[in-house]
Amino acid sequence: MLIEQIHEPADLKKLNQRQLNELAAELREEIVKVVSNRGGxxxxxxxxxxxxxxxxxxxxxxxxxLxxxxxxxxxxxxxxxxxxxLFQRLRQKGGASGFPQMDESEYDAFTAGHASTAISAALGMARTRDIMRGEYSVVALLGDGALTGGMCYEALNDAGQSGTRMIVILNDNDMSIAHNxxxxxxxxTYLRQSKGYLAVKHSVRTRLSSGQKFSHALYRFLEKCHNRVRSLFVDDKFFDALGFKYxxxxxxxxxxxxxxxxxxxxEDDKPLLIHxxxxxxxxxxxxxxxxxxFHGIAPFYxxxxxxxxxQRLSSGAIAARQLIEMADSDIRVCAITAAMPNGTGMDAFEAAHPERFFDVGIAEExxxxxxxxxxxQGMKPYVAVYSTFLQRAYDQIMLDVCRNALPVTFLIxxxxxxxxxxxxxxxxFDLSYLRSIPGMIVAAPRDVRELKKLVSFSxxxxxxxxxxYPRECEDLGPGIQSQGELQIGKWELLSSGRDAMIFAVGRMVQLAMQATIDLMGRGIxxxxxxxxxxxPMDRDLLIGQAGKTRLVVTVEDNVRSGGFGEGVLDLLNAANVNTPVLTLAVPDGYVEHATIAQQLEAxxxxxxxxxxxxxxxxxAKP
Ligand SMILES: Cc1ncc(C[n+]2csc(CCOP(=O)(O)OP(=O)(O)O)c2C)c(N)n1
Known part of the structure; x- marks a missing residue:
């Protein structure tokens, strides 16, 4: 196996053309094997x-x-x-991350995970190189999907006019996660298709298939020629106008x-874009x-x-079903996604109400x-987005939505x-970054039934x-279905506790309930x-319950800083309630890859x- 001989990129340079092609096949096989076991x-x-x-x-x-x-x-x-x-344990605790990480390898020039940042980071490196009189090349590699993100244009606009030596490689597969x-x-697509070479290629192919006497060697020769001269056919205006040589x-x-x-x-000393x-x-x-x-896939055969x-039904799919029903009878209801129609479950909404579905590309802002x-203007828009990607749009939520008190619903x-x-x-981080925005109502369903209720309530x-909500919501069963109508800012007492009252958010409710059973066995x-x-918080319920117990406990799957627990502490403090508070939250910091169960335990x-x-x-002694 050639792959076993490659310990660093320098080893590649010892291979000949045939071996490089063999290596490509081996890499593919290895990637399929590992991802089929680990997902990715x-x-x-x-x-x-x-x-x-x-x-x-x-x-x-x-x-x-790179x-x-x-x-x-x-x-x-x-x-x-x-x-x-490390790759054999891809995305497992202690194994390779699914993304480049500067602290994983010196070959990972920049840590990534969110889209459309590469040109900016690369330009920063190139400018540093020029100031420090360095010699190295800087290459940004991005996809056509990433190019729907606004940051790319900010970076291209800046890099092109500066004339800084850098290379942008645009990997165009005509796909984002879904269709671009x-x-x-x-x-x-125009650049791909408008080249004269395609016409040449097509005509050669047609002649070959029609039995005309073109030898395969001649066909290969013509293909080679078109590869060499292809760029001469290109009449790119866009990248050229930005100052990039295309x-x-x-x-x-x-x-x-x-x-x-x-x-x-x-060898070039100008900003280049290679398509x-x-x-x-x-x-x-x-x-x-x-x-x-197969963009992102769980383990497979x-x-x-x-x-x-x-395969369980995702929370997003359940939310989408609810939304479709609402949209059937209410023309104001529409759905918006930023390049995640499948991940958020909104592809179902697209199928049901295509005229009221908008995929805007990787453009959360x-x-x-x-x-x-x-x-x-009177619509009832639902923005379906992953929690981590909504971070991009903090300012827009703050000023464009909340400052104007507009009825936008975020399905996070x-x-x-x-x-x-x-x-x-x-x-x-979402509870922290949303809770502090004036006028924003923040809700988290404890299970799938409550998710449905909340979507229709909204x-x-x-x-x-x-x-x-998380990717998958549990069904806690009809036994503990939420009682009564939902009301903004109203919580629900599920069970009472003399020693401790646990105030839990979203999926942590289930874990809190399990903990109470465990504690009962310990006499608590x-x-x-x-x-x-x-x-807003349920001030009355919180203060009322805090007065009847020895310990208030908050549990959330959000970081401590600015989270739910801090809000509870603040509220009790302001109300002069002296019951001690134990805040259980994700410790402030970044949580690396592992299973959710391992992360919860850690x-x-x-x-x-x-x-x-x-x-x-x-x-503990007081
Ligand atoms: C800000 C942000 N929003 C959404 C995503 C989710 N996401 C990951 S990859 C991807 C599509 C990228 O498409 P492209 O750049 O063309 O790369 P390809 O997978 O096609 O090679 C999306 C939308 C993300 N990573 N970052």
Whole structure:
């Protein structure tokens, strides 16, 4: 196996052309094998194997800097930079992260996870190099999906006029996670298709298939010619106007040609944009056929592509069903996503109400302000977005939505600890960043039934409201269905506790209930309140219950700073209630990849840890 001989990129340079192609096949096989066991991003990684080899073949990392956008396509890069062992435990505790991380390897020039940052980071590096009179190259690698994000244009605009030497490689597979959207995507299609070479290629192919006497050698010769001269056909206006020299489109699976193009680019001293065309999922048929399903995938059987284990209905899918029903009878209801129609479950809404569904690309800021605009004119927009990506739109939520008290509903998916996607994808800051915004109502359902109730409840809320939930909500059963009608700022007492009252948020309610059973066995009487509204809080219930117990406990899957627990402490303090408070939250910091269960345990938030910490606090001497 060639792959076993590659410990660092320098080893690549010892291989000949045939071996490089063999290596590409081995990398694909390895990536499919590991992802089939561990889950992860498959289709993007399969599409970029040759390009990654070519980059490491031509450039000299880590001296030369490779900045990957999002970084979900970094698997071949990891395998070529001495991380074979680590990669076997991809996304597992202690194994390789699914994204580039500066603290994982010196070859990861920049930590990523969120889209559209690579050109900015690369320009920063290039400018530093120029100030320090360094010699290295800087390469930003991003996809056509990432190019829907506004930061890219801010960076291109700046980099192009500055004339700073840097290379932007645009990996165009015509896909974001789902089909790419927007005018730029159309423009790239135009660049891909408007080249004279396509016509030449087509005519040669047609003649071949029609039996005309073109030998295969001649066909290959013509293909080679078109590869060489293809860029001459290109009439790019956009990148050119921004100050970038455009090269392309280049076939991203033709290693020899890629190497030649990159070598030339390395010698250039201007900002360059190389447009590389690749196929998402390349080399593994199920991923080629369904690149969206295989973008990010749970463990699967290689032979069939079928997922291993039980597939549960996601919270997003459940929220979408509810929303569709509402939209059936209410023309104001519409759904907005920022390039995540499948992940948020809103693809179902798109199918049901295509005219009221908007995928704006990876543009969370725009999504939020656009929703504000719609709400200002009488619509009832639902912005379905992952907790971690909504961070991008803080200012827009603050000023465009909440300052104007507009009835935009945020369906915040992947809230709390998210497991193997790790630090960049945790949804552990949303309670803090939303709770402090004046006028924002923040709700968290304890289970799937409450999720449905909250979504339908939100329709009549004439104010900004955020409903945050994990990827999958449990069903706690009809026995503890929420009683009565929901009311903004009202919590629900589920059980009483003489020794401790636990005020729990969202999915932590279930763990709190388990902890009370454990505590009962230890002779401690603890009760649970479902604190479903984190803002505003249920002042009366909190103060009332705090007066009847020895210890108030708060439990949340959000960081401590600015979180629910701090809010409770503050409220009790202001009301001069002296009951001690134990705040159980994610310790302030970034939580690395592991399973959700491991992350909960590491944060002291699994049921057993909750019980232990309560018992310890109660038994501590005052
Ligand atoms: C700010 C932000 N929003 C959403 C995402 C989720 N996301 C991860 S990859 C991706 C699509 C990227 O498409 P592209 O850049 O074309 O890369 P490809 O996977 O096609 O290679 C999206 C939307 C993200 N990482 N960051």
């Amino acid at each position: 991003h498959l289709a993007s990684n399969l599409g970029i194997v040759e390009l990654t080899i070519a980059i490491h073949y031509v450039f000299d990392a880590p001296r030369d800097k 900045v990957m956008d999002v970084g979900h396509q970094s698997y071949a890069h990891k395998l070529l930079t001495g991380r074979w062992e 959207v927007g005018a730029m995507s159309k423009y790239l 090269i392309g489109p280049v076939n991203g699976h033709d290693l020899k040609h890629l190497i030649r193009v990159l070598r030339r680019a390395k 590389v065309v690749t196929q998402k999922g390349r080399g593994y048929t199920p991923a080629e056929d369904h690149p969206d399903t 290689i032979e069939s592509g079928a997922q291993k284990g039980e 725009h999504a939020v302000t656009m929703a504000a605009g719609m709400a200002s 998916d992947r809230a709390g600890l998210v497991g193997p996607d790790g630090a960049t994808h945790q949804g552990i 329709r009549d809320v004439n104010a900004p409201i955020a409903i945050r 009487s603890a009760g649970v309140v479902d604190a479903r509204f984190v803002a 944060c002291g938030l699994d049921a057993a840890s909750i019980a232990d910490r309560i018992e310890k606090k109660l038994r």
